[in-house]
Amino acid sequence: MIRPPKFFLAGAFAALLLGTAITAIADDKAPDRKVEGTTITSSHDPAVKITLPETAQYVGADRWDLYGFADAEIHVFVEADAQKKVQRLYWVQFEAFLPDNERVYKYPFIEKTTLAGLEFDVNRSYGPTNLKSRPGSDRERVFAMVAKAGYVMAAEQLNVRLVHLTDETKRKELMIIYGEDLAMSKTTTEELNKPGGQEKWEGQKTALIARAKERIKVEQ
Numbered sequence: 035m036i037r038p039p040k041f042f043l044a045g046a047f048a049a050l051l052l053g054t055a056i057t058a059i060a061d062d063k064a065p066d067r068k069v070e071g072t073t074i075t076s077s078h079d080p081a082v083k084i085t086l087p088e089t090a091q092y093v094g095a096d097r098w099d100l101y102g103f104a105d106a107e108i109h110v111f112v113e114a115d116a117q118k119k120v121q122r123l124y125w126v127q128f129e130a131f132l133p134d135n136e137r138v139y140k141y142p143f144i145e146k147t148t149l150a151g152l153e154f155d156v157n158r159s160y161g162p163t164n165l166k167s168r169p170g171s172d173r174e175r176v177f178a179m180v181a182k183a184g185y186v187m188a189a190e191q192l193n194v195r196l197v198h199l200t201d202e203t204k205r206k207e208l209m210i211i212y213g214e215d216l217a218m219s220k221t222t223t224e225e226l227n228k229p230g231g232q233e234k235w236e237g238q239k240t241a242l243i244a245r246a247k248e249r250i251k252v253e254q
Contacts (some may be wrong), residue, residue, distance in 0.1 A: 035197075035209055036130065052220060063096040065107050065126060072163060074109050074126055079206045080152065085251040086111050086124050093183045096175050104131045104174055110179050118185045123193075123213035124175055124250070130206040138204040141197050147243065149252040152208075154196040157240045160216060161223055163187040188215035190223050194246050196250065212246040 067076045072086040091113040100106035111124040129138045141155040159247070164187075164235035180187060193213035202207040216222065219238055226235045 035127070035184060035195075035207075063097045063099075063105075064108070065097045067095075067107060067109065069095065069109060072111065076128060076208075079128060079130060080208055081254065082115060082150065082152075082208070083253040084126055084210070085253070087113070087214065087249050089113050090122070090124055091183075093179050093185070096179065098175075099132065100129065100172060101170060102132075103135055104129050107175060108172060108179075110176055112183075112185055114182045114185050119142050119215070120180065120185050120187050120213075121180060121215045121218060122249070123180070123187075123191070123211070125209075125211040125213070127172060127209040128207075129209065129213075138198055139197075139207055140204075141199070147196065147247070149196070149198075149250070150253070150254050152198045152252065154198045154210075156194065156243065157195060158192070158194045158242055160190065160235070160238070162189060163190070163191050177180045188217065190216035190218060192242055194242050196246070210246075210250060212242075214242070214245070214252060 067074055069075075069092060072088055072090050072092070074084045076082050076084075090113050093110040093112055095109045096106065097105070097107040107128045109126045111126075114120050114123040119253045126175060143153070143155045145156040146153055147156050163177075177187065191213045193211055196210045196212075198208045200208065219241075221234065221238070225231055226238075
Protein backbone atom coordinates (compact mmCIF):
# COMPACT_ATOMS: atom_id res chain seq x y z
CA MET A 35 0.00 0.00 0.00
CA ILE A 36 1.60 3.26 -1.15
CA ARG A 37 1.63 6.06 1.40
CA PRO A 38 0.75 9.64 0.51
CA PRO A 39 3.66 12.00 -0.11
CA LYS A 40 4.61 14.44 2.70
CA PHE A 41 2.44 12.82 5.36
CA PHE A 42 1.87 9.43 6.92
CA LEU A 43 -1.51 7.98 7.85
CA ALA A 44 -1.15 6.44 11.30
CA GLY A 45 -2.77 3.05 11.64
CA ALA A 46 -4.09 0.44 9.30
CA PHE A 47 -7.65 1.68 9.43
CA ALA A 48 -6.60 5.19 8.41
CA ALA A 49 -4.90 3.67 5.41
CA LEU A 50 -7.86 1.42 4.74
CA LEU A 51 -10.38 4.23 5.01
CA LEU A 52 -8.57 7.15 3.43
CA GLY A 53 -6.36 5.68 0.73
CA THR A 54 -4.25 8.49 -0.72
CA ALA A 55 -4.76 11.76 -2.53
CA ILE A 56 -3.18 10.96 -5.89
CA THR A 57 -5.35 9.74 -8.77
CA ALA A 58 -4.56 6.54 -10.66
CA ILE A 59 -3.36 7.22 -14.19
CA ALA A 60 -2.97 3.82 -15.86
CA ASP A 61 -5.23 1.27 -17.53
CA ASP A 62 -6.22 -1.98 -15.82
CA LYS A 63 -4.15 -5.11 -16.42
CA ALA A 64 -4.90 -8.82 -16.25
CA PRO A 65 -4.36 -10.37 -12.78
CA ASP A 66 -1.26 -12.55 -12.58
CA ARG A 67 -2.22 -14.77 -9.62
CA LYS A 68 -4.63 -17.69 -9.90
CA VAL A 69 -7.72 -18.33 -7.80
CA GLU A 70 -9.37 -21.71 -7.35
CA GLY A 71 -12.15 -21.91 -4.81
CA THR A 72 -10.91 -19.94 -1.83
CA THR A 73 -7.21 -20.43 -2.59
CA ILE A 74 -4.99 -17.79 -4.20
CA THR A 75 -1.82 -19.14 -5.80
CA SER A 76 1.09 -16.79 -6.47
CA SER A 77 4.13 -18.04 -8.37
CA HIS A 78 6.31 -15.09 -7.39
CA ASP A 79 6.81 -12.12 -5.05
CA PRO A 80 6.22 -14.18 -2.98
CA ALA A 81 5.59 -17.73 -4.17
CA VAL A 82 2.75 -18.70 -1.80
CA LYS A 83 -0.69 -20.20 -1.52
CA ILE A 84 -3.21 -18.30 0.57
CA THR A 85 -6.29 -20.27 1.58
CA LEU A 86 -9.37 -18.72 3.16
CA PRO A 87 -12.37 -20.43 4.79
CA GLU A 88 -14.70 -22.35 2.47
CA THR A 89 -17.50 -20.04 3.57
CA ALA A 90 -15.77 -17.04 1.96
CA GLN A 91 -17.24 -15.78 -1.33
CA TYR A 92 -14.92 -14.52 -4.06
CA VAL A 93 -15.80 -10.96 -5.04
CA GLY A 94 -13.15 -10.73 -7.75
CA ALA A 95 -9.75 -9.38 -8.74
CA ASP A 96 -8.32 -6.14 -10.07
CA ARG A 97 -4.88 -5.07 -11.27
CA TRP A 98 -3.65 -1.64 -12.26
CA ASP A 99 -0.82 0.86 -11.82
CA LEU A 100 -1.55 2.40 -8.42
CA TYR A 101 -1.01 6.18 -8.65
CA GLY A 102 1.37 5.46 -11.53
CA PHE A 103 4.02 4.28 -9.04
CA ALA A 104 3.31 0.59 -8.42
CA ASP A 105 1.80 -2.51 -9.99
CA ALA A 106 -1.06 -3.47 -7.65
CA GLU A 107 -3.10 -6.67 -7.82
CA ILE A 108 -5.96 -7.27 -5.41
CA HIS A 109 -8.16 -10.26 -4.67
CA VAL A 110 -11.24 -9.79 -2.47
CA PHE A 111 -13.38 -12.30 -0.59
CA VAL A 112 -16.21 -11.73 1.87
CA GLU A 113 -18.33 -13.63 4.34
CA ALA A 114 -21.78 -12.06 4.66
CA ASP A 115 -25.10 -12.57 6.43
CA ALA A 116 -28.45 -13.31 4.76
CA GLN A 117 -28.91 -9.61 3.98
CA LYS A 118 -25.48 -9.59 2.28
CA LYS A 119 -23.96 -7.37 4.97
CA VAL A 120 -20.24 -8.09 5.14
CA GLN A 121 -19.26 -9.80 8.36
CA ARG A 122 -15.70 -10.58 7.33
CA LEU A 123 -13.58 -9.02 4.59
CA TYR A 124 -10.46 -10.64 3.12
CA TRP A 125 -8.34 -8.26 1.04
CA VAL A 126 -5.15 -9.72 -0.46
CA GLN A 127 -2.84 -7.40 -2.37
CA PHE A 128 0.39 -8.05 -4.26
CA GLU A 129 2.22 -4.83 -4.99
CA ALA A 130 5.57 -3.80 -6.48
CA PHE A 131 7.00 -0.41 -7.38
CA LEU A 132 7.48 0.13 -11.10
CA PRO A 133 11.03 0.15 -12.49
CA ASP A 134 10.82 3.85 -13.44
CA ASN A 135 11.08 4.97 -9.79
CA GLU A 136 13.27 4.30 -6.74
CA ARG A 137 10.60 4.22 -4.05
CA VAL A 138 10.71 1.75 -1.16
CA TYR A 139 8.14 0.63 1.42
CA LYS A 140 8.70 1.95 4.93
CA TYR A 141 6.69 -0.17 7.33
CA PRO A 142 7.93 0.01 10.95
CA PHE A 143 7.92 -3.74 11.79
CA ILE A 144 7.58 -2.85 15.48
CA GLU A 145 4.79 -5.36 15.99
CA LYS A 146 5.40 -8.49 13.94
CA THR A 147 4.01 -11.94 13.33
CA THR A 148 4.98 -14.93 11.22
CA LEU A 149 2.92 -16.89 8.70
CA ALA A 150 4.51 -19.91 7.00
CA GLY A 151 7.94 -18.63 7.98
CA LEU A 152 7.33 -15.20 6.44
CA GLU A 153 7.61 -12.13 8.66
CA PHE A 154 4.73 -9.64 8.56
CA ASP A 155 4.39 -6.14 9.94
CA VAL A 156 1.17 -5.96 12.01
CA ASN A 157 -1.16 -2.99 12.34
CA ARG A 158 -4.65 -3.18 13.88
CA SER A 159 -7.38 -0.61 14.22
CA TYR A 160 -11.13 0.06 14.20
CA GLY A 161 -13.61 2.64 12.98
CA PRO A 162 -16.50 3.49 10.65
CA THR A 163 -16.51 2.36 7.03
CA ASN A 164 -18.52 5.23 5.52
CA LEU A 165 -15.71 7.74 5.10
CA LYS A 166 -15.23 8.66 1.46
CA SER A 167 -12.33 6.95 -0.32
CA ARG A 168 -9.66 9.09 -1.87
CA PRO A 169 -9.82 8.98 -5.68
CA GLY A 170 -7.64 6.27 -7.17
CA SER A 171 -6.93 4.48 -3.91
CA ASP A 172 -6.84 0.72 -3.52
CA ARG A 173 -9.50 1.11 -0.84
CA GLU A 174 -11.75 2.78 -3.41
CA ARG A 175 -11.29 -0.20 -5.73
CA VAL A 176 -11.98 -2.78 -3.02
CA PHE A 177 -15.13 -1.10 -1.77
CA ALA A 178 -16.41 -0.63 -5.34
CA MET A 179 -15.89 -4.34 -6.02
CA VAL A 180 -17.78 -5.28 -2.86
CA ALA A 181 -20.68 -2.99 -3.75
CA LYS A 182 -20.81 -4.18 -7.37
CA ALA A 183 -21.14 -7.75 -6.14
CA GLY A 184 -24.21 -6.71 -4.16
CA TYR A 185 -22.70 -6.68 -0.69
CA VAL A 186 -22.97 -3.93 1.93
CA MET A 187 -20.14 -3.05 4.29
CA ALA A 188 -20.82 -3.14 8.01
CA ALA A 189 -21.17 0.31 9.56
CA GLU A 190 -18.05 -0.20 11.67
CA GLN A 191 -15.15 -2.57 11.34
CA LEU A 192 -12.19 -4.04 13.16
CA ASN A 193 -9.25 -4.80 10.92
CA VAL A 194 -5.71 -6.07 10.96
CA ARG A 195 -3.24 -5.29 8.19
CA LEU A 196 -0.38 -7.75 7.63
CA VAL A 197 2.48 -6.74 5.32
CA HIS A 198 5.38 -8.91 4.15
CA LEU A 199 8.25 -7.37 2.16
CA THR A 200 9.43 -10.02 -0.27
CA ASP A 201 13.15 -9.15 -0.42
CA GLU A 202 15.81 -6.79 0.88
CA THR A 203 15.07 -4.12 -1.73
CA LYS A 204 11.81 -3.32 0.12
CA ARG A 205 10.14 -2.62 -3.23
CA LYS A 206 7.67 -5.53 -3.28
CA GLU A 207 5.00 -6.43 -0.77
CA LEU A 208 2.27 -8.89 0.06
CA MET A 209 -0.47 -7.18 2.04
CA ILE A 210 -3.35 -9.02 3.69
CA ILE A 211 -6.15 -7.08 5.35
CA TYR A 212 -8.65 -8.98 7.43
CA GLY A 213 -11.72 -7.02 8.54
CA GLU A 214 -14.66 -7.90 10.79
CA ASP A 215 -18.00 -6.29 11.52
CA LEU A 216 -17.32 -4.52 14.83
CA ALA A 217 -20.82 -5.44 16.03
CA MET A 218 -19.76 -9.11 16.18
CA SER A 219 -17.41 -8.12 19.03
CA LYS A 220 -20.38 -6.58 20.87
CA THR A 221 -18.85 -3.12 20.99
CA THR A 222 -18.81 0.13 19.01
CA THR A 223 -16.29 2.76 17.97
CA GLU A 224 -17.91 5.12 20.47
CA GLU A 225 -17.42 2.67 23.33
CA LEU A 226 -13.80 1.99 22.41
CA ASN A 227 -13.11 5.72 22.23
CA LYS A 228 -14.53 6.40 25.70
CA PRO A 229 -12.30 6.69 28.79
CA GLY A 230 -11.38 3.15 29.72
CA GLY A 231 -12.18 1.88 26.26
CA GLN A 232 -8.52 1.40 25.47
CA GLU A 233 -8.32 -1.53 27.86
CA LYS A 234 -11.19 -3.18 26.01
CA TRP A 235 -9.45 -2.44 22.70
CA GLU A 236 -6.25 -4.11 23.90
CA GLY A 237 -8.23 -7.30 24.48
CA GLN A 238 -9.89 -6.97 21.07
CA LYS A 239 -6.50 -6.57 19.37
CA THR A 240 -5.15 -9.81 20.76
CA ALA A 241 -8.25 -11.78 19.79
CA LEU A 242 -8.39 -10.19 16.33
CA ILE A 243 -4.92 -11.27 15.25
CA ALA A 244 -5.63 -14.79 16.54
CA ARG A 245 -8.81 -15.01 14.47
CA ALA A 246 -7.03 -13.64 11.39
CA LYS A 247 -4.27 -16.23 11.63
CA GLU A 248 -6.81 -19.00 12.21
CA ARG A 249 -8.85 -18.07 9.13
CA ILE A 250 -6.03 -17.16 6.72
CA LYS A 251 -3.65 -20.01 5.90
CA VAL A 252 -0.40 -19.21 4.08
CA GLU A 253 1.82 -21.90 2.56
CA GLN A 254 5.18 -21.48 0.82
